[in-house]
Amino acid sequence: QVQLQESGPGLVKPAETLSLTCTVSGVSISSYYWSWIRQPPGKGLEWVGYSYYRGSTNYNPSLQSRVAISIDTSKNQYSLKLTSVIAADTAIYYCARVYGGISGRIDSWGQGTLVTVSS
Amino acid sequence: SYELTQPPSVSVSPGQTASITCSGDKLGGKSAYWYQQRAGQSPVLAIYQDNKRPSGIPERFSGSNSGNTATLTISGTQAMDEADYYCQAWDNSLVVFGGGTKLTVL
Numbered sequence: 001q002v003q004l005q006e007s008g009p010g011l012v013k014p015a016e017t018l019s020l021t022c023t024v025s026g027v028s029i030s031s032y033y034w035s036w037i038r039q040p041p042g043k044g045l046e047w048v049g050y051s052y053y054r055g056s057t058n059y060n061p062s063l064q065s066r067v068a069i070s071i072d073t074s075k076n077q078y079s080l081k082l083t084s085v086i087a088a089d090t091a092i093y094y095c096a097r098v099y100g101g102i103s104g105r106i107d108s109w110g111q112g113t114l115v116t117v118s119s
Numbered sequence: 120s121y122e123l124t125q126p127p128s129v130s131v132s133p134g135q136t137a138s139i140t141c142s143g144d145k146l147g148g149k150s151a152y153w154y155q156q157r158a159g160q161s162p163v164l165a166i167y168q169d170n171k172r173p174s175g176i177p178e179r180f181s182g183s184n185s186g187n188t189a190t191l192t193i194s195g196t197q198a199m200d201e202a203d204y205y206c207q208a209w210d211n212s213l214v215v216f217g218g219g220t221k222l223t224v225l
Binding site: 035044047050060102103105106107110111112 | 120150154161162163164167168205209214216218
């Protein structure tokens with residue numbers, strides 16, 4: 001059974017870079033697409049982007065200029081980097097698996113990690 | 120950009136049927152997905168490809184999708200079904216979520 005676990009700093013200063021890692025267990029990271037989804041406190045879900053181990057990526061157009069997702073197959077992990085963060089980037093960040101390729105279902109989610117942007 | 124619209128809230132009495140709608144341009148031509156998020160928890164896939172239930176999701180959950188509207192139906196709603204529900208679709212290889220609907224079981 002697939003399990004996902006987010007890790008990274010819970011506090012990031014404005015204008016700095018948010019960096020998170022998702023550790024995947026139970027399946028090979030090379031077999032699926034992997035996504036990041038965030039949720040500001042008390043608000044709805046916002047898709048951030050996804051990546052495939054062969055380098056295919058796609059990002060939310062509203063974040064595209066600041067976001068990068070990369071996969072490390074040797075560690076079965078993938079990462080999120082969001083540059084020049086502002087207070088509006090404060091959210092719970094979830095990593096999640098996309099099953100069935102592009103247009104598939106998001107069938108497994110991590111527990112989420114709260115990242116606060118504040119000085 | 121593609122948008123999915125959900126009602127902010129729906130209320131239902133225990134044992135009754137709850138219907139949550141999700142509207143988007145020609146949504147019926149895409150697959151609709153539904154996620155349940157209980158308070159303080161991660162989202163869980165409830166319905167995929169319009170009307171399929173993942174293992175572990177009770178039979179009282181069902182879905183449909185036609186025209187511009189997808190609908191999540193919960194028959195015989197139980198107190199444990201109180202949660203936020205999000206619809207989701209793909210548009211041009213991008214993931215789109217609806218704004219979410221808070222289901223209250225009164």
